[in-house]
Amino acid sequence: MECRVLSIQSHVVRGYVGNKSASFPLQVLGFEVDSINSVQFSNHTGYSHWKGQVLTADELHVLYEGIKLNNVHQYDYVLTGYTRDTSFLEMVVDIVQELKRANPNLVYVCDPVLGDHGSMYVPQNLYPVYKNKVVPVADIITPNQFEAELLTGKNISTEKDAVEVMDLLHAMGPDTVVITSSDLPSRLGDRFLVSLGSQRQVRPDGSRATQRVRIEVPKVDAVFVGTGDLFAAMLLAWTHHYPNDLKMACEKTFSVMHHVIQRTISYAHELAGPGRRPSPPQLELRMVQSKADIEDPAIVTEATVIS
């Protein structure tokens, strides 16, 4: 498999978020990962302390220029996640557009990180950039419910709402949309959350179809950081292997997440001791220990095809 990904995300010295979360699993699955580190921090910002440096939009451009001057700016995928800076995001858009001109088959996997649980946790002025510039060039997006509502201006109270929101997102650009988590009630009870996916496909006869899936995902009683980044990376990998089967791609992706999270939470509790809440360092994803699950995830979450 000769597949090259350009991933533009954060780097942390310690732990697994951004490029640290995305690179190893993609490499383990055989992808060539070129990574531009948008920041270098000691660790993620959920710790008591964090320190480091950010890359400016100009510096991003300089790095891309180096790649271009050597004529090696051919990519099959671009992957982006958490960003705090509008000019940086706009430079990313310029780069994606140029890379798409160099390879019209390029797939841009975008996690439109804006917020969660009803509030934004990035500067508000990123919202119009995502809506008007980023999402239109994305091929696969992985918003949570809040981000999907924000981008479309429509609230999700029922599964029908979610389907409409995903159709609105398709109309904005991406052929594949996965709402990574929602408040919708799960048919398996309140220990589960509902995720949904939708993929526009072209049938062999040229007609268009939309495959929609629903996944019941076990909730976990912990706050993880970096799981969204891992999710987007693994969705990239599994849609690569199953480009016309969102059900399968989602089952693999959500299953990997489950294995990594389970391993992490067991270890974190071991380290914290009985009755204690694990700390952010203790909750870092057990990424290298999960290599086998990443390579070949046993399917533990089933996706249901919905109309």
Add this chain to the structure above:
Amino acid sequence: PEEKCRVLSIQSHVVRGYVGNKSATFPLQVLGFEVDSINSVQFSNHTGYAHWKGQVLTADELNVLYEGIKLNKVNHYDYILTGYSRDTSFLETVVDIIQELKKANPSLVYVCDPVMGDHGAMYVPENLLPVYRDKVVPLADILTPNQFEAELLTGRKVNTQEDAFEVMDLLHKMGPETVVLTSSDLPSKKGDQFLVALGSQKIVKPDGSKTSQKICMDIPKVDAVFVGTGDLFAAMLLAWTHHHPKDLKAACEKTVSVMHHVIKRTITYANEMAGPGKRPSPAQLELRMVQSKADIENPAIVVEAKVLHKSSQ
């Protein structure tokens, strides 16, 4: 490996390709090590390409990153790994950090590639030599100089195997208990298609007496210039000495074998990409790292290290 396997690696980052941290991190992670990485630079690609662009980390910025780790009380490492550096103040800050980390964990193992030059010429600023000789090498536990770097550090030339032994013993006296001369000009018994690498490890016997194991390997030469292989070597030596702490022969056989598999795969692919009769470009010669995962995990031994002599000191 579960316990005692957190590595702090302070090396370059390239967007594309495999040098520095890009070369060291994936193989160590594949072998189960937790790798914390401080990127000393971020460049588009290594400097052997026609063009390269990017930014460097200053000594102050390095300090700031380390401060963040320290403030969270997670400045506990089992290994440190460093390689190519161009800046004396950066290197001196690295030394300070290592000293502090060794105080936090006296069992810490510092694996140091004292990158200064090759084939008789320095390719870093000259003022790095005294920093390596007087500050860095004394802290190192495992050192991977080539012949030129070993000669520079000790002020002794290597013309024979005996010279090499003396130089490695001098390096032991400077600090590191494990020294691997990664390449030399010494003639190989297998002919001129091979180069000679040597290793020396100080061991304390059960009765308390000190000895050293010296080994020799004949390594097939390759007709290509690779970048990043030294970084991969140091990382894999870290991994295999971790598994074989008192058996330099086994550690080196595994390390050199991994190198062989990765290089062979790379050169085959590069020649394919370049086409018949054409010399592959730097881009085409990038190590086939992710494709070599199985070899990294479990390298078939293709080189035998000969134990040369055990001597008492």
